[in-house]
Amino acid sequence: MNSNDVAFKARPRRISHEEVRARIGEPEDLIKSKVHDRIDRHSRRFIAHAPFLAMATSDATGLPDCSPRGDYPGFAKVLDERTLAIPDRPGNQLADSFRNLAENDGIGLMFIVPGVREVLRVNGRAYPTDEPDVLARMRTEGKAAQLAIVVEVAEVFFHCGRALIRSRLWDPASQALAAELPSVGEIAAEQMGLDIDPAVVTRMLEAEYRELY
């Protein structure tokens, strides 16, 4: 904890689900009904244009993990209206997700298309595969994926755009925020206790970032 963090006398108070409902009400039917159990043509088109997704898994105890995956738009493949496949490339550090899936096959995905305020949410069950016909579809830059995650879809829905509107995520002016953060080299050097020039660490990372496949 930082010395100037607001000191709480105790943890923030916990309220019951009844109290939550009393404040925000039941979800409206309109919102509920937009949850589908399969990938319709609009969701399919969205996935085909998404270069980025966030993938949430959790371990046997329920401890969750959320990791980013990204590639060319459509890198996550729609195999049929109930099945998706997500490639694993070298250096993805997907190991955590695979370990979680071995203990708990639940998965939550959030697909993002740059410039679009709504996001697509997909929840389901997942398992790893090395099926050659699936990996063949994931070849990029002449290199194959090593493994893929197959997602059996249970829920698919578009999530409204308020969060992305409020966060001004697609406003180019928002990129000025990056200048307020330390460089990745400074963070890494300090967090790992490295006694090297942060600029060198940044350059090393930049060089690594160029080997993407």
Next chain:
Amino acid sequence: MQRAVLERVEPVAEGAVSLVLRGDGGPLAAWEPGAHVDLVLPNWLTRQYSLCGDPADRDSYRVTVHHDPLSRGGSEYVHLYLRTGRTLEISLPRNNFPLSPAAEYLFIAGGIGITPIVPMLASAVEAGAVARLVYVGRSTATMPFADELRATYGDRVRIHTTDEHGRPDFAALAATLNPLALVYCCGPASMIDTAEAVFPPSRLRVERFRPAAKQFALNSAFLVDCVRSGRTVEVGAEQSVLDALNHAGFPVPSGCREGVCGSCEIPVVGGEPEHRDDIGAPPGRMYCCVSRALSPRLAVDL
């Protein structure tokens, strides 16, 4: 690069559509039969498609795309998501499969491999050559342009459907071939492999859309001396020459990155390249997306 507007998408067979691309504000670059262009798709993928329209038409290009059931995202995008009216970037035409002058031709096409052959056959017939086409596919419904070709060229075109008649007998074709005829073959790997086994290499020209399965010795690291700039670039064992050069700041272009399109050609002036492409690099050239080195150093004119 050029820009063109996707004017029409026309189904031409089961699993195949033609795209008509109209030059955006001016004529498109000239091309010769056998040429292809790179299409940069809205999902950032670049794919090669043979020009199969009329070379005399400078206002538009026609390409025909087969929906590969194991699509890596290119042909699938064209079939499921590409919309008319969209402006696309396309490369200048490149020709690795040019028609050489001859008095007689045998064209052999398999499935979507018909695309470069269509303008070649037209040009050969127009030049007054003896020209025949053996066009192989599963069934006529899956074969683009089968009816038009029969209607235009009559008996010169033989449609061979494998669902009904099994594989065609290339050995018989080779046995009766005029020794001066040139054979042009484009189709699936198995067809090209058979053609290479039966026709004399000096008479046969092929184009592969996808790389042939091959085995090479283990990769090792080597150095590339760029003689014009005086710089030396290290190529790691797991790295392509293309990537190493790009990372070092040499803007070598690329398309397929699997040795079939020819866009990454660079001039080699020293050392011994190990050619791994499917095009057949001319002397003093290499396709650096896949080809490597047999010598510890290569010298290139960059």
